[in-house]
Amino acid sequence: MDEQGHYIGEEYTLALAAWRVLLEHPGANLVTNLSTSRMIDDVAERFGATVYRSAVGEANVAAVMREHNAIAGGEGNGGIILPAITFVRDSLSGMALVLDLMRREGKTLSALVDEIPRYVIIKEKLKLVDRADLDPALAAMRAAFCEAKIDDCDGLRVDLPEGWAHLRPSNTEPIARIIVEAATKDAAGDLLERVRLATGL
Numbered sequence: 001m002d003e004q005g006h007y008i009g010e011e012y013t014l015a016l017a018a019w020r021v022l023l024e025h026p027g028a029n030l031v032t033n034l035s036t037s038r039m040i041d042d043v044a045e046r047f048g049a050t051v052y053r054s055a056v057g058e059a060n061v062a063a064v065m066r067e068h069n070a071i072a073g074g075e076g077n078g079g080i081i082l083p084a085i086t087f088v089r090d091s092l093s094g095m096a097l098v099l100d101l102m103r104r105e106g107k108t109l110s111a112l113v114d115e116i117p118r119y120v121i122i123k124e125k126l127k128l129v130d131r132a133d134l135d136p137a138l139a140a141m142r143a144a145f146c147e148a149k150i151d152d153c154d155g156l157r158v159d160l161p162e163g164w165a166h167l168r169p170s171n172t173e174p175i176a177r178i179i180v181e182a183a184t185k186d187a188a189g190d191l192l193e194r195v196r197l198a199t200g201l
């Protein structure tokens with residue numbers, strides 16, 4: 001929530017925390033998972049930083065952070081990992097970084113949020129009897145989006161100029177997740193429909 005009582009969304013936490021860290025460490029490495037918003041990429045670009053992506057899960061993010069000597073990382077659920085403190089998600093680190101960003105920039109939370117590009121994320125889940133049942137859909141998605149930048153370290157994520165889509169089996173439930181993000185609700189909905197048509201899901 002911002003100072004006006006408006007809901008912001010957990011995806012902003014990592015972007016704001018990264019902004020604060022990069023003020024002191026421009027050009028540093030950051031890590032997040034494949035299902036996290038492009039907002040962190042936008043923030044990183046301002047500071048000449050690099051964002052690496054991992055499979056979903058705190059342990060996976062931490063492992064890639066160690067691999068690339070990342071200064072900060074986390075997931076779109078608001079979990080911040082700050083190696084200077086600990087290599088696990090730490091809500092207090094996240095809060096401290098956002099509050100200190102407000103202090104340093106002399107701006108309210110809503111004003112800071114307004115400086116980060118807005119996106120619309122749609123998340124859906126589908127029942128899945130067996131993880132192998134998703135293999136044909138993943139292959140069909142890869143073929144349908146062959147022009148996209150593809151990452152298959154956790155299901156399949158396709159990055160396009162207009163947005164991205166991630167299809168993956170859950171690690172904790174017998175379901176598959178489809179996550180799409182684009183600049184508008186209509187664009188996100190169109191991308192979701194393209195994934196559904198390509199995969200038959």
